[in-house]
Amino acid sequence: MATSTSAVVQAHQLVKRFGEFEAVKGIDLSIDEGESFGFLGPNGAGKTSTMRMISAVSHPSGGTLSIFGLDPTLQGSQIRARLGVVPQEDTLELELSVRKNLEMFARYFDLPRRVAHERTTELLAFAQLSDREDDKVDNLSGGMKRRLTIARALINRPELLILDEPTTGLDPQARHLLWERLYRLKREGVTLIITTHYMDEAEQLCDRLVVMDQGSIVAQGTPRSLIENHCTREVVELRFGVDTHEATSSVCRPWLNAWKSCPIVFCSTSIKEMRHSKQSTPVDLLLRARSCDVARSKTSSCASRGERWWSEVDAPIEPNLGWTCWRRSWWYHATFYAETWRGSVASSVLFPFFYLAALGIGVGHLVSQGAGLVQGQTYLHFIAPSLLATTTMQLGESESMWPVLASIKWFRTYHAAAATPLDPKDILYGKLSWVTTRGFAMSIIYTIAIAIFGATQSWWCLALPFLGALITLAFAAPLVAYAAKAESDVSFTTIYRFAFIPMFLFSATFYPISSYPPYLRPFVQLVPLYHGVALAREAAYGTGSFAVIATHLAVLVAMAVVGLWWGKRTMRRRLVD
Amino acid sequence: MLTRILPQFGTRRSLRVFERNFAVYRKQWYMLVSGFFEPLFYLLSLGIGLNHLIAPLHVDGRIVSYATFVAPGMLATSAMNGAMIDTIFNTFFRLKVSRSYEAVLSTPLDVRDVALGEVWWALARAALYSASFIICMALLGDVGSAWVILCWPGAILTSLAFSCVGLAACTYLRNWQDFDLVALVQLPLFLFSATFFPISIYPGWIAAIVYFSPLYQSATLLRALSLGQFHWSLVVPIIYLGLISLGCLRIAARRFEAILVP
Numbered sequence: 001m002a003t004s005t006s007a008v009v010q011a012h013q014l015v016k017r018f019g020e021f022e023a024v025k026g027i028d029l030s031i032d033e034g035e036s037f038g039f040l041g042p043n044g045a046g047k048t049s050t051m052r053m054i055s056a057v058s059h060p061s062g063g064t065l066s067i068f069g070l071d072p073t074l075q076g077s078q079i080r081a082r083l084g085v086v087p088q089e090d091t092l093e094l095e096l097s098v099r100k101n102l103e104m105f106a107r108y109f110d111l112p113r114r115v116a117h118e119r120t121t122e123l124l125a126f127a128q129l130s131d132r133e134d135d136k137v138d139n140l141s142g143g144m145k146r147r148l149t150i151a152r153a154l155i156n157r158p159e160l161l162i163l164d165e166p167t168t169g170l171d172p173q174a175r176h177l178l179w180e181r182l183y184r185l186k187r188e189g190v191t192l193i194i195t196t197h198y199m200d201e202a203e204q205l206c207d208r209l210v211v212m213d214q215g216s217i218v219a220q221g222t223p224r225s226l227i228e229n230h231c232t233r234e235v236v237e238l239r240f241g242v243d244t245h246e247a248t249s250s251v252c253r254p255w256l257n258a259w260k261s262c263p264i265v266f267c268s269t270s271i272k273e274m275r276h277s278k279q280s281t282p283v284d285l286l287l288r289a290r291s292c293d294v295a296r297s298k299t300s301s302c303a304s305r306g307e308r309w310w311s312e313v314d315a316p317i318e319p320n321l322g323w324t325c326w327r328r329s330w331w332y333h334a335t336f337y338a339e340t341w342r343g344s345v346a347s348s349v350l351f352p353f354f355y356l357a358a359l360g361i362g363v364g365h366l367v368s369q370g371a372g373l374v375q376g377q378t379y380l381h382f383i384a385p386s387l388l389a390t391t392t393m394q395l396g397e398s399e400s401m402w403p404v405l406a407s408i409k410w411f412r413t414y415h416a417a418a419a420t421p422l423d424p425k426d427i428l429y430g431k432l433s434w435v436t437t438r439g440f441a442m443s444i445i446y447t448i449a450i451a452i453f454g455a456t457q458s459w460w461c462l463a464l465p466f467l468g469a470l471i472t473l474a475f476a477a478p479l480v481a482y483a484a485k486a487e488s489d490v491s492f493t494t495i496y497r498f499a500f501i502p503m504f505l506f507s508a509t510f511y512p513i514s515s516y517p518p519y520l521r522p523f524v525q526l527v528p529l530y531h532g533v534a535l536a537r538e539a540a541y542g543t544g545s546f547a548v549i550a551t552h553l554a555v556l557v558a559m560a561v562v563g564l565w566w567g568k569r570t571m572r573r574r575l576v577d
Numbered sequence: 578m579l580t581r582i583l584p585q586f587g588t589r590r591s592l593r594v595f596e597r598n599f600a601v602y603r604k605q606w607y608m609l610v611s612g613f614f615e616p617l618f619y620l621l622s623l624g625i626g627l628n629h630l631i632a633p634l635h636v637d638g639r640i641v642s643y644a645t646f647v648a649p650g651m652l653a654t655s656a657m658n659g660a661m662i663d664t665i666f667n668t669f670f671r672l673k674v675s676r677s678y679e680a681v682l683s684t685p686l687d688v689r690d691v692a693l694g695e696v697w698w699a700l701a702r703a704a705l706y707s708a709s710f711i712i713c714m715a716l717l718g719d720v721g722s723a724w725v726i727l728c729w730p731g732a733i734l735t736s737l738a739f740s741c742v743g744l745a746a747c748t749y750l751r752n753w754q755d756f757d758l759v760a761l762v763q764l765p766l767f768l769f770s771a772t773f774f775p776i777s778i779y780p781g782w783i784a785a786i787v788y789f790s791p792l793y794q795s796a797t798l799l800r801a802l803s804l805g806q807f808h809w810s811l812v813v814p815i816i817y818l819g820l821i822s823l824g825c826l827r828i829a830a831r832r833f834e835a836i837l838v839p
Contacts, residue, residue: 018839057682057838077685085683091676095601104600108593108684152680344757351764358768365778366631366643379630497611502618511626 006033008068008160008191009054015062016049023049025215026063033159036192038202038209038223046215047195048088051164054193055085068159081109084158088165090145092137092152099124099133102152109156119155126181127151143174150181160191167201179204203227325422329430330437332417337434348442352449355387356380359510360453384455385464385536386509388446392439392468393529396475397500399435401492404483414575424571428480432564435476436469443468450540458542467539471532474556477563484570503529531555590686594694595701597681609705616710619651620644620717634775637806641721648719649799650772652710652728656735657767657792659706663699664743665759669750678837688837689830696740696826703736704729714803722805731802735795738818741825742791748832772796791821 009031016024024046031037039047052058053065056072056079065072067079093101099120106116124130127147129140137145146166153161166182167175182205186192196202202209203223210220219226360380367379407413417427443465450456450464486492507529513521524530531552538544538552602609623644631643671677678691686694711728714720746759770792776784787793794814801811 055683057679059838077687080683081685083683085680087679087683089676091680093597093601093677094675100600104597105680105684107596108590108681108686110590110593110685153683156684344754347757347761347764350761354765354768362768362774362778363627363631366634366774367627494607494611497615501615505618505622506625510622511630515626515629 007031008033008035009066009193011054011063011065013063014050014053014060014065016046016053016058017061023215024053027210027212027215027217029210031191031193033191034189036186036194036205036207038206039193039195039212040197040199040202040209041195041212042197044214045212047212048164050212051162051193051195055083055162056080081156082159084153084156084161086150086153086161086163086166088168090149092145092148094138095136097134097136098129098140098148101137101148102155105152106155111156116155119157123151123154126154126184128177141174143170143177146170146174146178147181150178154185158190160193161185162193164195165197166194168197175201199223199227325426326429326433329417329422329427330433331430333430333434334437337438349445352387352391352442352446353452355391356384356449356453356455359383359387360455380453381455381457381540382512382537383510384450384453385540386507386533388443388450388464388468389471389529389532389536390504390507390509391446392443392471393475393503393532394500395439395442396435396472397479397496399438400431400476400479401483401495402489404431404480405486405489405492408484408574409487414571418575424575425568427575428484428564428567428571431480432473432476432567436473439472439476440465440469442472456540458540460539460542463539464536467532467535470553470556470560471536474528474532474559474563477560477567479563481563481567481570484567484574503527507533509533528555528559588690591690591693591697593686594681594691595697598694598698609702612706613709613713616651616655616706616713619655620648620713620719623647623651624717624719636775636800636804639721639804639806641804642719644717644719645721645803646775646800647773648714649728649803650796652707652714652732653735653792653795653799654767654772655710656703656707656732656795657739658763660699660703660736660739661743661746661759661763663702664695664740665747665750665756668695668744669747672747672833672836673750678833682837688833691837692744692826692830692833695744696737699740699743700733700737703733703740707732707736721803724805724807725803727802728799731795731799734815734818734822735791735799738791738795738821738825741822741829744829745825745832748829748836766790766792770796791818794818 007030009029011027011029013026013028014024015022015026027046027050029050039050041047049058053060053072054067056067056076059073068082070079072079093104096104102120102123103113103116106119107113111119121130124133127150129144129148129151132140132144137148140148150163150166153163163182167178170178179201182192182194186205192205194202194205206223208220208222209226210217211226212218219229221229360378360383364379364383404414408415414427418424422430446468447461447464450461482495483492506524507527508516508524509529513524513530516524534544535549535552535556538549627647628642628644633640633642634646636646681691682688707729710732711720711725715725750756750759769787770790771779771787772792776787776793779787794817798811798814798818801808
């Protein structure tokens with residue numbers, strides 16, 4: 001393939017297909033060294049697909065492409081060594097510090113540590129982040145993260161820098177700061193490829209640009225020539241009163257269309273104006289220089305904005321603000337589960353049977369041959385109720401640590417819920433009542449399994465589902481409270497290792513408490529799970545005195561109550577204060 | 578030959594992915610240290626309880642206590658769980674949620690390097706955890722012979738196989754709910770692979786199925802090594818686990834490519 005020496009990127013009839021869909025439909029490109037080249041176009045125009053092919057992380061489906069005269073399909077690694085890429089979304093290492101992010105990235109290019117350190121110092125100054133170098137990336141503002149991503153892309157001193165919508169989502173100041181940094185790079189001779197939605201950005205940064213739409217190049221040239229050929233200097237935006245918008249604009253349109261000197265956009269008035277203005281004449285005529293872009297000059301899509309976006313027939317609904325609000329949060333969880341239950345239902349139904357078969361029959365087989373048989377019962381009888389207790393504890397634990405932190409910190413769905421009439425305590429009650437519901441359902445399955453395996457001798461086993469629900473709540477409540485105040489999940493692993501695994505192993509679950517030396521038994525009785533296990537056993541056998549059962553119950557209820565009280569405080573602090 | 582095969586699985590650059598993981602986890606060093614206590618708790622609990630309920634067992638003509646019998650099985654299980662959790666959860670997070678691999682791929686590294694780098698990392702963690710497990714076994718007297726030292730490479734091989742399985746599996750997961758499906762495979766594997774009771778308690782046809790469980794193979798290998806009972810048949814688990822590793826790593830690299838480099 002012929003490549004001129006100065007062309008950094010050369011594409012001929014480049015095609016990218018995803019299955020049936022053709023994202024890029026045969027484009028021709030040639031980008032010269034030191035040039036700054038732009039891709040302009042709406043979402044879904046094929047800009048990002050093209051950029052990914054140029055970055056040598058996506059193979060062309062057709063046509064030819066060469067970067068630095070190399071073939072990206074075969075020599076991707078060599079090409080990427082000379083590239084810098086700023087992706088559309090920042091893909092920084094959130095757990096690492098600002099400095100470490102850059103140094104880490106330098107290692108991917110095999111830069112020696114010393115060089116990585118020096119370049120990081122330089123680039124932090126360039127990105128104006130020197131004073132933040134030890135901060136975690138998580139704590140930076142959007143503009144800072146963007147600058148850091150650009151600095152990261154420069155760590156290998158790239159000959160070609162590819163930026164995918166570098167300023168989308170930034171405020172005007174951050175945007176100008178970024179542009180200024182990019183000018184400096186351009187002056188230093190770095191070839192730039194930029195995608196953007198904005199003509200003003202393209203005009204500021206690009207020597208030459210192409211406009212893409214639906215996978216094809218629809219126009220190309222210098223920003224100036226594009227504006228001269230495809231845009232007028234002005235766009236007229238017409239706004240009418242809301243009631244009269246359609247009527248007036250349909251009357252005006254033929255008349256205005258005859259006036260070809262500039263594109264005309266019909267806009268509805270803002271909501272505030274709707275209330276006040278009843279004028280049937282254009283309320284304002286905006287002459288807006290230079291804001292036009294090519295795509296817009298060809299459309300009048302704004303005209304449809306005149307349509308009402310809500311229906312007025314709905315009577316306003318007064319939200320119920322009573323204490324039953326939490327039910328809505330319960331419904332939220334239940335609905336979410338209903339959408340996603342398929343994976344977990346098989347495991348919820350099968351696991352009780354699996355556990356009882358493997359531990360009760362498998363290990364039980366060994367125990368029955370051994371010396372220490374348990375109180376005249378089979379090992380299966382012994383282990384079945386305690387498995388119910390430990391499983392419901394695990395449900396309470398697994399549903400309340402990571403999922404709650406994720407909802408608060410990563411997905412922020414609890415914040416979204418708190419912006420509705422729901423109180424933080426309603427969100428808490430909704431979550432806990434949902435986990436308890438699941439604990440109840442799971443215990444029913446367990447109880448059925450226990451009955452099928454013949455591991456019960458008493459009608460009291462019908463109390464097992466309620467007991468399972470209580471155990472779930474007793475563990476879930478304090479853990480939700482804790483998760484609501486946690487900053488990261490690091491401490492969760494410690495809790496899991498030093499609280500839950502020992503609890504699971506040392507609560508006399510797998511062998512009777514009499515296996516412990518007498519001086520250890522009081523300590524076992526301090527373990528919360530022991531009370532759940534003992535209670536489950538008493539229910540399954542129909543044994544136990546009133547005082548003993550009351551003690552076990554009191555421990556579990558106390559845990560739930562303390563957890564609820566604490567959770568109300570931590571949730572409120574996290575979501576409202 | 579080797580120079581032709583190895584690049585299929587990634588290059589020296591894969592060590593950079595290891596470095597990256599190391600940098601992230603260095604801040605959480607106490608998590609690694611706390612991992613030492615897990616086997617200690619399990620083995621202690623075993624010593625207190627079941628060891629007294631269950632009479633000593635005959636293994637290849639030797640009579641061993643239940644704790645000595647079951648400890649290598651638990652070592653195999655812990656190697657499996659550690660490797661699967663590490664690769665599946667963390668890799669899924671990086672692949673689909675934080676998408677940090679996308680940044681890595683804009684550098685000279687390619688997809689196979691990323692997959693292989695994750696395996697290096699899983700292996701390093703496995704080496705650390707299994708060493709601490711074996712030390713705990715020795716401390717509590719649950720070892721059958723000094724050959725238990727060979728359980729270390731055995732456990733690392735087990736981790737290698739299951740990290741490759743996890744890496745391949747995580748590319749098929751669509752969302753967090755799909756992790757339930759992982760549990761659906763992992764738990765029966767754990768419960769029925771004859772790790773805490775001998776395979777002889779199964780009827781013949783079930784035993785024939787269990788024989789194909791990689792965890793069963795691993796437990797057999799580690800048990801024989803711990804008791805110092807060497808036999809030619811031990812090459813079966815070694816080859817089996819080795820083939821699983823290579824096969825799954827190959828699948829993982831292909832699937833990574835399909836996801837990251839469409």
